[in-house]
Amino acid sequence: MVTAREIAHVLNPVLCLAINVLIQIAVARWGRWGLLKSVYLGFAAGMGALLGGEWVIAQGSGLALNEAAALLFVNVVTYGMLGYCYFHFINLGETARRIRLLRELHEAGGGLALDELLGRYNASQMVEIRLKRLLGTGQIVERDGRYFIGKPVMLWISQAIVVAKRIVLGKSSEFD
Incomplete structure (x- = not known):
């Protein structure tokens, strides 16, 4: 039977990614830092929440130290990979030339000539x-x-x- 603690361990990286995203969006929109710093701050906030959550979950769980350390390691790596994917999701929309080119063609309405595109790029x-x-x-x-x-x-x-x-x-x- 799956326990609430086991479910919490599985969901912790996902919930911390949500914290990462919310903090990053808030800082990017209303903070004084640029996009990259907002991504760093969001990631750090999520990692802090993950570590705190793992500590709370581990309290009174009866797990041996090596089991708790293994779960912590797996969740830190999992959160790191989720954060990495989120970073590239943001990066894709901000810096990818193909995405930007498609947006500009769409916004131009009637299309753009090669000379116009080369001027922009x-x-x-x-x-x-x-x-x-x-x-x-x-x-x-x-x-x-x-x-x-x-x-x-x-x-x-x-x-x-x-x-x-x-x-x-x-x-x-x-x-x-």
Whole structure:
């Protein structure tokens, strides 16, 4: 027979994802931080709720320490993967050129000519916009006309993604 504690362990990562989403949306709409910081804050709030929830669920459960630690590990990994999926759901709508292109064609009504599209998708402008964002968040810094890694958090995340792609897909990019 399934106990209420077992159900709570299963639902905890999902409920904490809901907390993540609600906090992220609230901060993105009404906070003073940008989109990326709202995603970080939402994820951290959900992780805090997950850890607190796991602690509450474990109290008086009679589980051995190694069982409780294993459940905590599984739920932290599960929540991490759910948060990762949510991040990419947001990212897909914000930065994916295919999504943006489809939205712009739809909003144009009568369609757009190739010259109009190329004007909107100038490679130099795209790089300038991304550099401005990276500089603004401190992820890169400029010294003597050259760009360097600033805060390496996103670099570490991208390296982890490459490792995951190698493990799951057997390649590090879609061009392999």
